[in-house]
Amino acid sequence: MSTTTTTVKKKSSATDELREIEAREQSAASALREFELRQRASQERAHSAEAEVIRLAEDPLGAEQFDADGRPLPGTDAAQLAELIEHASDYTVVLARCRAELDRLRLASLQHRRDHALELVYEQAPAAVVAVEGVRSALGLLGQALAGYVHVQDTVTELLGVIDGLDGSDLPSVDLTPLQAAVESPDLPLPLPRSLVALDGQSQPKLRTNDGAFMEGHMSPADGFDESWAAPTVDELLEAQR
Numbered sequence: 001m002s003t004t005t006t007t008v009k010k011k012s013s014a015t016d017e018l019r020e021i022e023a024r025e026q027s028a029a030s031a032l033r034e035f036e037l038r039q040r041a042s043q044e045r046a047h048s049a050e051a052e053v054i055r056l057a058e059d060p061l062g063a064e065q066f067d068a069d070g071r072p073l074p075g076t077d078a079a080q081l082a083e084l085i086e087h088a089s090d091y092t093v094v095l096a097r098c099r100a101e102l103d104r105l106r107l108a109s110l111q112h113r114r115d116h117a118l119e120l121v122y123e124q125a126p127a128a129v130v131a132v133e134g135v136r137s138a139l140g141l142l143g144q145a146l147a148g149y150v151h152v153q154d155t156v157t158e159l160l161g162v163i164d165g166l167d168g169s170d171l172p173s174v175d176l177t178p179l180q181a182a183v184e185s186p187d188l189p190l191p192l193p194r195s196l197v198a199l200d201g202q203s204q205p206k207l208r209t210n211d212g213a214f215m216e217g218h219m220s221p222a223d224g225f226d227e228s229w230a231a232p233t234v235d236e237l238l239e240a241q242r
Contacts, residue, residue: 014116015123021112025105032098039091046088049081056081121193128190135188143183146176 056062
């Protein structure tokens with residue numbers, strides 16, 4: 001008896017979709033740059049070819065490569081140069097398509113940001129938590145380093161105190177107060193907007209509207225503005241993405 005396993009594909013997040021659009025945008029931009037370089041090189045070769053055709057036409061020996069109407073004869077160097085000149089603008093259509101595709105993707109990126117603005121902000125919650133933890137960890141290490149610095153400074157001052165004429169007054173003076181204040185500060189807010197996320201557990205932050213006024217309530221990504229809708233806390237956002 002065979003068993004069929006069904007794989008449920010996880011819904012892409014707004015951030016993943018934005019990254020996909022941006023990746024295609026970068027590819028389109030790279031393609032455009034590549035064809036612009038090819039176009040420039042092609043035009044330079046064409047200009048050189050035009051100059052060479054003119055030189056051949058004016059040269060008595062080279063003039064025999066042209067018919068009575070001044071057209072290059074088949075199989076001659078002049079004919080090859082003429083073909084190179086004719087195909088020098090082959091990238092014009094390609095460039096137009098590349099620019100149109102790049103413009104389309106840029107608009108798609110902007111539209112996605114507008115359509116999923118709140119989701120994109122909410123999906124930054126895990127990174128915000130990691131960032132804060134990283135800063136706190138770094139501050140902890142900084143605190144240890146500062147303590148070590150002060151300890152050595154105090155030790156040297158004490159050792160110098162037993163020597164006549166030396167009191168440690170010539171030791172370098174460094175104001176560590178700002179660094180110590182940063183280490184001792186217990187409050188490091190998450191880099192998330194208070195108008196969109198209930199950072200302090202409050203369920204009804206205020207939302208600024210386009211006309212500058214404030215509305216009580218919140219904008220729900222799924223249902224639109226709803227005065228009874230509670231803003232998600234950071235914990236809720238993290239749980240929703242697990």
